[in-house]
Amino acid sequence: LIIPLIKNKIFDIKYVKKYKPAENEIRKECPYCGDPFNTGEKVVVRCKHVVHKVCWGDFDHVCPEYGQNCTIGKQDYFDISDPFSKKNKIYYLKWVLYGLISGFLSWIFYLLLKDWGFVKLISLKIVGWISPNLTDSSIINLFVDKISSQLLIGTLLGLFLTAFFAFVEEYRQKNLGVIGKILLRGLIGGASGFVSFFLGSIILILLDQPYTRFLFDWIPWVIFGIGIGFILSIKTTIVWKHGIIGGLISIIFCFIILYFMVGDLGYPALLIGFMIYGAGLGFSIATVRASAEQYFLKILQGKKYEETIPVHKWMSFQGGHNEVYIGRGFSCEIQMNWEKDNPEIAERHAKMYINTSRNIPVIVSLEEGMLTTYDDRIEMDAGKEYDLFNGNTFKIGGTVFQYVEKD
Numbered sequence: 125l126i127i128p129l130i131k132n133k134i135f136d137i138k139y140v141k142k143y144k145p146a147e148n149e150i151r152k153e154c155p156y157c158g159d160p161f162n163t164g165e166k167v168v169v170r171c172k173h174v175v176h177k178v179c180w181g182d183f184d185h186v187c188p189e190y191g192q193n194c195t196i197g198k199q200d201y202f203d204i205s206d207p208f209s210k211k212n213k214i215y216y217l218k219w220v221l222y223g224l225i226s227g228f229l230s231w232i233f234y235l236l237l238k239d240w241g242f243v244k245l246i247s248l249k250i251v252g253w254i255s256p257n258l259t260d261s262s263i264i265n266l267f268v269d270k271i272s273s274q275l276l277i278g279t280l281l282g283l284f285l286t287a288f289f290a291f292v293e294e295y296r297q298k299n300l301g302v303i304g305k306i307l308l309r310g311l312i313g314g315a316s317g318f319v320s321f322f323l324g325s326i327i328l329i330l331l332d333q334p335y336t337r338f339l340f341d342w343i344p345w346v347i348f349g350i351g352i353g354f355i356l357s358i359k360t361t362i363v364w365k366h367g368i369i370g371g372l373i374s375i376i377f378c379f380i381i382l383y384f385m386v387g388d389l390g391y392p393a394l395l396i397g398f399m400i401y402g403a404g405l406g407f408s409i410a411t412v413r414a415s416a417e418q419y420f421l422k423i424l425q426g427k428k429y430e431e432t433i434p435v436h437k438w439m440s441f442q443g444g445h446n447e448v449y450i451g452r453g454f455s456c457e458i459q460m461n462w463e464k465d466n467p468e469i470a471e472r473h474a475k476m477y478i479n480t481s482r483n484i485p486v487i488v489s490l491e492e493g494m495l496t497t498y499d500d501r502i503e504m505d506a507g508k509e510y511d512l513f514n515g516n517t518f519k520i521g522g523t524v525f526q527y528v529e530k531d
Contacts, residue, residue, distance in 0.1 A: 135199050139170045140177055154179050156188045171197035190437050198437070216407060222292055223406030226284035227398035233280050235391065238273065247271040250322070254329040266334035274321040278348050282317025283310050285402060286355055289409065309355075316355045320348035342379055349375030356409060370408030374401050419485060419529060426523030427462040435476060448476040450520060451490075460523065469521040470494055476512070485512040485527070496520055 143161040145151065151160040154167075156179035161167060166177040173189045180187075180199075187197025237243070247268045251258065258264060287310030324344020333340045353371025378401035382393060419436040423429055438448045438457050449456040452464050453471035463469055470491040479486050489496040489504040496504040497519040504510055504518070514529040 131200060135170075135201075139168055140166055141169055143167045143174075156180075156183055170199065171195075173197060186437060190434075195434075219289070219292060219406035219409060220403045221406075222288040223285070223402030223404070224399050225402070226281070226288045227400070227402030228395070229284045230277070230280040230402075231391075231395045231398045234276055234394065237276055237280075240276075243272045243276055244268055247275065247325075250325060251329060254326055263334050267329060270328070270334060270336075271321075271325040274325060274344055275318055278317030278321035278344075279314045280317070281398065281401070282320075282348075282352055282355070283314030285352060285405065286310050286313025286316075289356055289406070313352065313355050316351045317348060320344065320351040323347055336383075338383055341383065342376075345375050345379040346372065349373075352405070367409065371405060374404035374408055377401065377404055419527070421458070422526045422528050424517065424524045424526050425519075426521075428523070432528075433458060446477050450474045450476070450525075460521065463521045463523060466521045468494060473520050474518070479509065486510060487512055487518060487527075500524075 143163060143165045145161070145163060152174060153160050154176045155173050156175055159176070161174070161176070168175045168177055168180040171187050171189075171194050173187050173194055175183075175187060185199040185201035187194045190197045248264070250271060251264055251267045258267075287306055290306045290309040321344045324347045327343050328334075328340060331340055349371040350368050351371075352375075353367040353369070356371070357367035378397045381400060382397040418434070421433045421435050423431045423433075435448045435458070438446070448458060449472050450458045450460065451471050451473035452460055452466070452469050456472060460466075460469055460473075472490055473494065474487055474489050474496055476485065476487045478484070486509040487498075487504075488509055489506045492506045498504050498510050499517055500519070502510075510518075512527045515526065517524055517526045519525070
C-alpha cells in the first residue's frame with residue numbers, strides 16, 4: 125500500500141499544476157471535455173495534452189490521446205478507497221492465499237526438522253569458525269540453538285515463498301519446463317534464505333549476541349527480507365526496488381510478532397508470524413506487479429506491418445475498462461480502417477480482455493461464420509475464450525497480430 129500511495133503523491137507534485145495562461149495565449153481546451161481552462165484551475169501536465177484534473181480522473185488516469193497520439197500520458201494510479209480494485213479482488217487474494225499457504229508449510233516443516241542434527245552440526249561449525257576462542261559450552265549451545273533455528277526458518281520460508289509465488293507467475297503454461305522453472309526458483313529461494321541468515325548469524329557472533337535482544341536480532345531478518353524480495357523480482361514483472369521494499373516491510377512485521385509473542389505462545393506465535401509474513405509479502409508483490417504490466421499488439425503481417433499498439437491503455441487492472449474491441453467499426457478501440465472494405469472482417473470482430481478470476485489475458489471471436497485464426501493453425505470458435513501468452517498470434521482478415529507483454 126505504501127509504495128503506490130507514495131507514487132500517487134509524487135505524480136501530483138510533478139504533474140498537477142494550477143493553470144496559468146501565458147501572456148496573449150489563446151485559451152486552451154481540455155481534449156477530454158472540450159471546455160477551456162480557467163486561471164487557477166488544477167490541470168495535469170503529464171504530456172503535451174493538458175487535461176483537467178477532474179477529467180484525468182474520469183478517464184481512468186490516462187491521457188485521452190494515449191495510444192495513438194501520446195506515448196507517456198498514463199498514471200499508475202492507486203485508489204486507497206478500494207485497495208483491492210473493483211476488478212481484481214480474486215487476483216490479490218490469490219497472492220495472499222499462496223503467501224498464507226507458504227507460511228503454513230514453512231511452519232509444519234520447521235516443527236518436523238527443528239531437532240535435525242545436520243542443521244545443528246552446521247551451526248556448531250559456524251560458531252567454531254567465526255569464534256574459535258569461545259570455550260563456554262553454555263554460550264556455544266545458545267548460539268547453536270539460535271543459529272540452527274534461523275537457518276532452518278530462512279531456508280523453508282525462502283523455498284516455499286519463491287516456489288509458490290513462481291507458481292502464481294507461471295501457472296498458465298502447464299508443461300515440464302515450467303514445472304522445472306518453479307522448482308528451480310524454489311531451490312534458489314531456499315538457498316537465498318539460508319545464505320541470508322548465515323550472514324546474519326556471522327554478524328551476531330561477531331557482536332557476541334547469543335541472547336535474544338531486539339537491538340541486534342533484527343539484523344538477519346532484514347537481510348533475509350531484502351534477499352527474498354530481490355530473488356522474487358528476477359525475470360518477473362516485479363520491479364526489483366518494489367520487491368525489496370515489499371520484502372523488507374513484510375519481514376519487519378513478522379519479526380516484531382515473533383519477538384514479542386514467541387515467549388508467551390511458543391510455536392503458535394511462529395505460525396502467526398510466518399503466515400502474516402507470507403500474506404503481507406504476497407499482497408505487496410500483487411500491488412506492485414499489477415501496475416507494472418504492459419500489453420501490446422504488434423502487427424506482423426498486413427498493411428500496418430510492424431506497427432505496435434499499446435492495448436494496456438484499455439486492458440489493464442489499474443485503469444481502463446478492461447476491454448479491447450477489434451474490427452472495422454468506429455466503436456472499436458482498434459479500428460482496422462486499413463481493411464475497411466474487407467467483407468471477412470465484422471464491425472466488431474473480436475474482443476480482448478483480462479479474465480480477472482484467473483488473471484489471464486484472453487481473446488474471443490465474436491462473429492459466427494467469419495474466420496479468426498489463433499497461432500496460425502486453430503480456427504477460433506465464436507464466443508470461446510482463448511488464453512493469450514507472450515508471443516501468441518491471431519489473424520483477422522489479412523492482418524496478423526502478435527500479443528506482447530513487457531515489464
